[in-house]
Amino acid sequence: MKTNQVIECEFCKIIRGEAPAEILYKDQHVIAILDIKPIHYGHILVIPRTHSATFLEVPEDQLANIIKVTKIVSEALVDALKPPGFNIFSNNGKAAGQSVFHFHFHITPRYSDDNIRFVLKLKKYQNDAMALYANRIRQCINSHHMLEVH
Numbered sequence: 001m002k003t004n005q006v007i008e009c010e011f012c013k014i015i016r017g018e019a020p021a022e023i024l025y026k027d028q029h030v031i032a033i034l035d036i037k038p039i040h041y042g043h044i045l046v047i048p049r050t051h052s053a054t055f056l057e058v059p060e061d062q063l064a065n066i067i068k069v070t071k072i073v074s075e076a077l078v079d080a081l082k083p084p085g086f087n088i089f090s091n092n093g094k095a096a097g098q099s100v101f102h103f104h105f106h107i108t109p110r111y112s113d114d115n116i117r118f119v120l121k122l123k124k125y126q127n128d129a130m131a132l133y134a135n136r137i138r139q140c141i142n143s144h145h146m147l148e149v150h
């Protein structure tokens, strides 16, 4: 983590109280705010106080805190706005649509005919390609975490 990144980070500024935000929740580890450019009104961002650029850099001991707050504010969102559905997602990397490089979860209400979707052209695995992809990923899981996958 470079200090400049933290000084200039939009979310770190909000966390330090140097930039305005509609704060919904805060505790020792996590804050939740309204997204200023919502997909739907009530779109929430859950942001750990520790600056990490993407999900991969989030310290493991923060994960449970982030998920707990994500659940608390999701429940409140559903209680308050009664949307028929909601999405929880995270963009990691510019190619994935990440615009603020301080990890965060999005929670947005969803409505039946809101026409928001990934434009998907779903692929099919050919021949043994699925097993090859699975093996490549499993090998990395095993080498990083020494887990046994059955």
Ligand SMILES: [Zn+2]
Pocket (backbone or CB within 6 Å): 005, 006, 009, 010, 011, 012, 013, 050, 051, 052, 101, 102
């Ligand atoms: Zn930050």
